Amino acid sequence: MNNPTNPCILVTGGAGYIGSHAVFALRDRGWPVVVVDNLSTGFRWAVPENLPFVEADIGDASAMDALIRAHSIGAIVHFAGSIIVPESVQQPLKYCKNNTANTRTLLESAVKGGVSHFLFSSTAATYGIPQSVPIAEDAPKAPINPYGMSKLMTEFMLADVAQAHALNFCALRYFNVAGADPAGRSSQSTAGATHLIKVAVEAALGKRDHVSVYGTDYATPDGTGVRDYIHVADLAEAHVLALEALIATPQQSLVLNCGYGRGFSVNEVLDAVDRVSGVRLKRQVEARRPGDPDALVADNRQILELLPWQPKYQDLETIVAHALAWERQLHQRRN
Numbered sequence: 001m002n003n004p005t006n007p008c009i010l011v012t013g014g015a016g017y018i019g020s021h022a023v024f025a026l027r028d029r030g031w032p033v034v035v036v037d038n039l040s041t042g043f044r045w046a047v048p049e050n051l052p053f054v055e056a057d058i059g060d061a062s063a064m065d066a067l068i069r070a071h072s073i074g075a076i077v078h079f080a081g082s083i084i085v086p087e088s089v090q091q092p093l094k095y096c097k098n099n100t101a102n103t104r105t106l107l108e109s110a111v112k113g114g115v116s117h118f119l120f121s122s123t124a125a126t127y128g129i130p131q132s133v134p135i136a137e138d139a140p141k142a143p144i145n146p147y148g149m150s151k152l153m154t155e156f157m158l159a160d161v162a163q164a165h166a167l168n169f170c171a172l173r174y175f176n177v178a179g180a181d182p183a184g185r186s187s188q189s190t191a192g193a194t195h196l197i198k199v200a201v202e203a204a205l206g207k208r209d210h211v212s213v214y215g216t217d218y219a220t221p222d223g224t225g226v227r228d229y230i231h232v233a234d235l236a237e238a239h240v241l242a243l244e245a246l247i248a249t250p251q252q253s254l255v256l257n258c259g260y261g262r263g264f265s266v267n268e269v270l271d272a273v274d275r276v277s278g279v280r281l282k283r284q285v286e287a288r289r290p291g292d293p294d295a296l297v298a299d300n301r302q303i304l305e306l307l308p309w310q311p312k313y314q315d316l317e318t319i320v321a322h323a324l325a326w327e328r329q330l331h332q333r334r335n
Contacts, residue, residue: 007074007116008032009243010067012058012106015042018121018177018232019079020186023047025236026077026243034071036064037080046186059102061109068113075117075243076110078103081150084194085125086289088147099150104157111165117246118158119239122171124228124257124296126152133263134228134299137173137255144291155255168253170242175228175259175298177235179319180326187232187326196269197229197320201327204277211281213266215288218295224266226295228259231313231322241307254306259298260314269316276320 009026013019014035019042026033027048035047038057047053052071056063058080067073081099082088088095103120110118125148126141143149158169178197180187188198202208216223238258245254264272267283274280303309313319 006032007247008034008071009075009077010071010073011035011077011079013037013042013079013081013121015039015044015046015053016079017186017188017190018174018235020046021181021232021236022077022079022239023051024181024185025233025240027051029240031240034067034073036067041190043189046189057102058106059097061105064106064109065112068109068115073113073115075119075247076106076115077119077239077243078106079121081121083147085145085147086194088145088150092146095146095150099147100153100157103154107157107161111161111167116167116250117243118167118169119243119246120154120158120169120171122151122155122173122255123148124173124175124259124298126155126173127296129291129293130296133295134261134297135257136299137257137302159253162253168246168250170246170254170256172238172242172256172258174235175230175257175296177232178229178323179231179233179313180322182233182313182322184325184329187323187330189330196227196266197273197323198327200270200273200281201277201320201324203281204273204279204324205327205331207327207331209282210284211270212286213270213283214286214292216285217288220265220294222265222267225292226263226265226297228261228263228297229269229316229319230259231311231319234311234313237312238303238307238309241309245307256303256306257298257300258303259300260311261298261300263295263297264316269320272316272320273324276317277324
């Protein structure tokens with residue numbers, strides 16, 4: 001029987017970038033955690049050895065049924081999925097399967113197994129090109145790529161399931177996640193990553209010969225795109241607090257933006273990497289990418305009001321310093 005006050009938490013995709021940070025945050029808070037990951041992009045070493053780990057795909061219904069039953073799972077924190085926007089345009093069916101169809105399978109197992117709470121890793125890509133900035137949760141949802149649409153379809157599914165079954169949910173819409181665990185336990189480690197700060201610190205260490213700047217004619221102060229960068233450790237903390245809110249108020253579901261409510265341009269980010277690393281990055285201007293908005297900045301008033309969330313790592317140079325320290329550590333690990 002699940003313990004409603006201290007349920008065992010299943011973290012899907014818990015060997016990946018954001019998922020591994022959430023695992024540490026949950027464990028540090030004393031929650032019992034089980035991790036499932038198919039290791040297609042995650043790493044077994046990113047999961048603490050003393051936690052139960054299952055290598056499986058969330059689209060495998062029999063495996064999910066057995067896992068939920070064996071560990072008396074009471075809540076699911078769901079990260080598993082595909083996240084590369086250009087790839088989603090080239091391979092839309094992959095994103096329909098990995099992000100939407102597989103989540104439908106996981107939800108069916110959750111309902112069958114009596115799981116009471118479901119925390120979902122969503123995205124600001126559900127908004128598409130915003131009509132105004134900062135973007136509030138009730139802004140129009142008009143995804144411009146299959147990635148954003150696959151996440152929005154899952155949000156719709158969650159709302160329908162919550163109406164029909166004894167399950168509440170929280171969808172956290174991330175803005176631009178960056179940085180690394182301040183204690184150096186995990187971070188973004190996948191080869192060929194496309195996140196700007198990850199790319200920039202790789203360039204600072206000589207792993208890339210330049211950083212591409214896609215467009216300098218945006219309607220922003222310096223002409224480069226502006227984004228709201230959130231430290232992954234602050235994001236992980238938001239997950240723990242959101243989960244605790246779901247457990248405390250089982251009749252309530254939530255949809256919350258995860259960002260700091262202010263943005264930095266591409267040039268401002270690269271300037272920060274220059275300062276922190278002591279290396280002047282080579283910047284190569286390239287054509288704008290189709291569908292890139294001028295600015296994506298969160299209206300984060302709702303998360304600040306509804307959760308006791310107090311971000312600790314909002315300083316851009318701190319975010320860069322943690323990412324750079326991890327990149328150095330990763331380089332040592334691989335050599």
